[in-house]
Amino acid sequence: MSSTSTDFQDPGAVKGGGVLETRLIDIGQEKFASDVWGRTALLTRGVSDFSDVFSAGAVDELVSRRGLRTPFLRVAKGGSTLPESSYTSPAGVGATISDQLDDTALWRKFADGATLVLQALHRTWEPVSSFSSQLSTELGHPVQANAYITPPQNRGFDDHYDIHDVFVLQIEGTKRWIIHEPVHVDPLRSQPWTDRRSAVEEAAQGTAYIDTVLEPGDVLYLPRGWLHAAQAQGKVSIHLTLGIHTWTRHALAEHLAQAALAALCDDPGMRRSLPLGVAGPEEEIAAVRERLAAAVLEADTTSLFHRARRGQGRPAPLGPVAQLAAIDGLRPESLVRLREALEARFDGSRLTTRVGWLDFPEEDLPSVRRLLEGGDYLAADIGLELAERLLRAGVLVPVTQ
Known part of the structure; x- marks a missing residue:
């Protein structure tokens, strides 16, 4: 492997059979890339069971037991977002922060037809975080995740378009989606739908490109700019939206x-x-x-691009207690691996990652490059001194048995 500035390694990268192909589409990655990506909407029926990623139980736990604060949740009804003060409150002795979610207030809003939007689930729910991180690695674009929980026969938002691509994963219940072609193709992040409100409203009255009901396991892909509105059917609808913040x-x-x-x-x-x-x-x-x-x-x-790319994501979680225990208990037989989603990149003898950069002497470069290929390694094969340095830097993590 060369050590030029073009070297880039991410052991999470999947050459084939990743989450895109196995869980989101059924046409193959090459066909998706050539015929669909950024071009047109795609509906895929029954492609996967997403109960391992998200569920109604996850909703209840996040809302009632995790002490979430705004903006990790917003509430919408009839096309409008409700004020945060209507569903937040101090959490009592020892946690008097005023903007924590009030589960009683949220229940009353939900029972009255409001949609709950759990935002940034890639930061608060580990299965969603892992799924999003893997998809981001495969696509080469940052991924965020929101969940929309809508009571029967209700809708949270009127017709609009997003300024990022989305994969919609129906988790529970059913929801009718009405899709129209763009009024502004490939909008930039500075060009929200509200800038073209009248054109959006007019286009939404025309013939739909897709008018369908999503059931659990269905996936809908929409490029940025495609108009959409959705309404829950006879039961509570839960869907996960993976937002792809595409580089342009x-x-x-x-x-x-x-x-x-x-x-x-x-x-x-x-x-x-x-x-x-x-x-x-x-x-x-x-x-x-x-x-x-x-x-x-x-x-x-080149460096500016990669610095911006690194800044748009986070590495895999690191537990400080487990990390210190791994360093204190480091032995030749200890197993370690490269921390995932580091966006690790060599520039000469310098390794640049999302957690900082490290310079290495020539004799350490072969071991570090081998680590970038992924897999588990014995500390003895890396060298105890180098393994400890990388553990302390947060580049390596212990392999849990």
């Missing part, structure tokens, strides 16, 4: 411009003040355009 060419252009502008800070001519008496910048535009274009051509955005 526009985002890469932003990085190029950012790198170019940073480089121009070192150009004395660009820092110089405009002449006195200049009525407008027209005379200077041509020279500035020429220098900016040259800076864009020379800009290296």
Whole structure:
């Protein structure tokens, strides 16, 4: 393996048979990538049982026993989001934070037809976190997860579009989904549906592209910009939405411009003040355009891109007590592995990850590169000193039996 700046390793990467192919689609990853991804909606029936990922029991535990605070939950009814003060309260002695979820207030809202939206489940529910992390690795784009719990015959939101792609996983109950084609194709994050409210409302009155009822195990994929509204049927509906925050060419252009502008800070001519008496910048535009274009051509955005990518996700959970015990009990026979979702990347002899960077002497590089390939390793095979250093850095974690 080369140690150039283009090296990237993630042992969670799946060459085939990952969660996308086995649990979300039934047409194969290649066909999905060429015919569906970012292009059109896709409905897949009965592709998987998601009870191991999320359930009604998970909803009740998160709402009533985990001490969640806003914004980990919001409540919507009739197309509007309810004020947080209507379902939060202090939690009593020792936990007087005012914005903790009030399960009694939430029950009353839910019984009155409100939809509960559990947000950022990739941070609060481990099975969803693992599923989202694996999907993110396979797609190469950040993934978030929300759950929508809707009482029978109710809807939480009116017709709208999202500024990220979504996979909708029906968990329990049934829900009718009405899908319309975009009024604005591939919206950026700065272009929400509310900017085109009238066009969305008009398009929603037309013939639907998809009008169907999702049942448990069904999956719906929608690219960003596709209009949708959903209503629960005869029972409580629970669905999980995996939001894919896609990287775009526009985002890469932003990085190029950012790198170019940073480089121009070192150009004395660009820092110089405009002449006195200049009525407008027209005379200077041509020279500035020429220098900016040259800076864009020379800009290296590789490190900027990977830094931004690392910042959009988190590594796999690390328990401080277990980590310290692993260091204190480190023996030649101890088993360790690379922490997942690190976005580990070599630049020469430097390893850059989501938890920081480490420089290594030449003799340690083969062992570290081997770790990046994934799998469990004996500390003796890595070297006890190197294994301890990587455990202390949060790069390695102990293998639990």
